[in-house]
Amino acid sequence: MSPVPLIFWIVALAHTVLAVCPRPPEIPLATADVQKEEFNIGEEITYHCNPGYVPYSGARRYTCPWSGRWPIVTFRCIPKKCYYPGHLENGVTEHSDLTYQSSIRFSCHPGYILQGKETAQCLADGKWSEKLPKCQPVACPPPPVSEFGALSYRKRVPGNVSVFQDVIEFECLPPLALFGNETAKCLASGNWSELPECRSVECPYPEQIENGFINFALRRTYKYKETVQYGCNPPYELDGASESSCEKTGTWSMKPACRASCAIPVKRATVLYNEQKLKVQDHLRDGIKHGETIWFFCKNKEQQCSYTVPSQCIDGTLSVPACFKERGWFSTLVKTDVADMTPCENIS
Structure with a gap:
């Protein structure tokens, strides 16, 4: 064998025996399962996402090739996402993201207090560091009303504690009058809105009415809500309520008037x-009372029919319609009474 090829063969064999892969490339947010400086040909590594992150793209597993150079690693991770914590009743949830290490902030509307943590962080396991807090209504102390005082109150909603927007109703012990609002509301500040007060009110002896009288009225001053009864001398009729009461202004409510009856002219x-059809000369000799109405019969000469026109008694005055x-006496014997003629409304 020629010495030159032999030398090349030896060098190639040595290179093959000595070929190794270096430390694998570092990938953001991920770590290889084997950490060492050199890898023999054929050895494998697997990338895993760091806590709080999940695979997004690319292969996880890679093998050290004959070339001793790792292939391009395409594996990528992204932050894990936490679930939405839920609606905070009577409050606000503020966040820009719901992924690992992001934070969420809780706050309550005016009139409510946060029970729980103000912030929570998305953890590596995909859960929040804190439970969803609650917004509890602000409580108001009992109003500053003496238990044995003139001003008392009652709650509209049963319960021992008054909270934001609860309403209480006030009343004064007789004969005192209530001045101010009859209700107060528990405010967002934990205080009550303005409370009323009780005052003593007196009315002077009530005025007499013309042609009438006051029933059993003692000549004295009267307390708030005390009443008197009015009546009329015959033949006058009462116009208005018979009762008048002492009001918180120190004056009497509207008193009635005595109105005269009306003679039919x-x-x-x-x-x-x-x-009912009635003859004045037989049934209405004494006239009618104030406020009552009678209808006169008038004649339509063109259609030979009758129609009625009302006339009301107003304090002794009764007008006769111009058409009547x-x-x-003689005419009643020979002519038909207009009241007995066919009503015009029945003529088509």
Whole structure:
């Protein structure tokens, strides 16, 4: 054998025997399972994502080739994602990301207090470092009302504790009057809105009414909400409520008036009264009371029919419609009463 080929064969054999792969390339967010400086041909390594990261692309396993050079490593990892922690009732959840090592911040709306941690971090296992907190309503202390005082209150919602937006209702012990709001609300600050107060109120002796009287009224001052009853002398009628009460302004509520009855200013006529046809001369000699209404019958000469026109008694005054024609005694014997004619509304 020629010495030259032999030398080349020896060099190639030595190179083959001595070929090794160096330390594998470092990959961001990942680590090879075997860590050493040299790898023999045919040895394998496997990349694993670091805690908190998951595979995204590329092959994990690589083999040291005859060339002694590692192939291009395409393996890549990305941060692991945590689940959305959930809706914070009466609060706000602030975050820009939900991946490993990112943080989330919790806060409550005005009137609520955070129970739990203000922040949580996404951990390597894909879970949050803290549980979802709760927003509890601010509590208000009992209002500064003496147990035996004139001002008392009651809650609209049962329970021993008053919280944000709860409402309480106030009342004063008789005969005191309540001034201010009848309710107070528990505010976001933990304080109550403005409370009312109780004051003593007196009304002077009530005024008399014309043509009337006050029932059994003692001549004295009256306390808040005390009442008196009014009445009218015959034949007057009461117009308005018979009762008047002492109000918190120190004045009386609106008092009634006594109104006069009305005489019907015709001697003979048939009218409608309380949905009945009645003759004035027979049934309505005493007239009608204030506020009552009668209907006069008028004649439509063109259609030879009748129609009614109302007239109401207002404090002794009753007007007769211009269309009404009073009939004399003889006319009642020979002519048909307008009230007995066919109603115009029945003529097509």
